[in-house]
Amino acid sequence: MTTAVCPGSFDPLTLGHVDVVRRARSMFDEVVVGVARNSSKASLLPVEERVALARAAFADVDGVRVEAVDGLLADFVRTVGAVAVVKGLRGGADFDAELPMALMNRHLSGVETVFVVGDQALAHIASSLVKDVARYGGPIDDLVPAGVAEAVRAALRGGDAG
Ligand code: PNS
Numbered sequence: 001m002t003t004a005v006c007p008g009s010f011d012p013l014t015l016g017h018v019d020v021v022r023r024a025r026s027m028f029d030e031v032v033v034g035v036a037r038n039s040s041k042a043s044l045l046p047v048e049e050r051v052a053l054a055r056a057a058f059a060d061v062d063g064v065r066v067e068a069v070d071g072l073l074a075d076f077v078r079t080v081g082a083v084a085v086v087k088g089l090r091g092g093a094d095f096d097a098e099l100p101m102a103l104m105n106r107h108l109s110g111v112e113t114v115f116v117v118g119d120q121a122l123a124h125i126a127s128s129l130v131k132d133v134a135r136y137g138g139p140i141d142d143l144v145p146a147g148v149a150e151a152v153r154a155a156l157r158g159g160d161a162g
Contacts, residue, residue, distance in 0.1 A: 003082040004114070007034040007073050009127065010050045011043040012148045013057055016118055016125040020088030023116045025063055032080050033058065034069040044131055044155050057145040074108035085111055088118040090126075131156075 006021050010033075025031045033054050037047040045053075047068050054066040069076045077085060085105060087098050095115070102113035125143050134140045134152045141149045 001029040003030040004028040004084045005082045016122040024086040033066040077111045085113045090123040
C-alpha cells in the first residue's frame with residue numbers, strides 16, 4: 001500500500017486543494033492531508049478548525065484522512081510511512097515557491113515530491129485571495145467546500161485579520 005501526504009496551511013481549504021487531494025488519491029492508495037500547525041504564516045483559522053473543516057470536506061472520500069502536522073513535514077512523512085509528498089501547481093510561481101521546499105524535504109528525509117497540475121478552472125483560487133475577497137465582503141461560497149465560507153466569515157468577524 002502506498003501513502004502520500006498532501007501538506008499545506010489550508011487557511012482556508014479551497015476547491016483547488018480538494019481537486020489536488022482527489023488527484024493524489026487517484027495515484028496513491030492512501031492520502032494523508034497534513035494541516036500544518038506551525039506554518040511560517042500567521043493563520044486566520046486555528047489548526048483545530050482547519051483540520052475539522054478538511055475532515056468534513058473529505059468525509060465521503062475513501063482513502064483520505066486528515067491530520068495536523070506539528071513539526072517538520074519531513075518527520076510527519078516518516079511517521080505516517082508515506083512514499084511521497086504531493087503538491088498542486090497552478091503556474092510557474094507555485095513551482096518557484098515549491099522547488100526549495102521539495103529539495104529541503106528530500107534533503108531531510110529522502111522523500112520525493114510529486115507535482116500535479118490542478119483543474120485549470122480552479123487556477124485562480126488561492127487561500128490568500130479567498131481571505132482577501134471575504135475581508136471586503138465579496139462572495140467566496142463557490143471557491144471553498146461547504147462550511148468553509150461561513151468559518152472564514154466568522155473568523156473575520158472575530159477581528160483576526162489573518
Ligand atoms: O499551503 P502552504 O502554506 O503553501 O504550505 C506550506 C507547508 C505547510 C507545506 C510548509 O510550510 C511546511 O511544510 N510546513 C511544515 C514545517 C516544515 O517542514 N518546514 C520546512 C519545509 S521545507
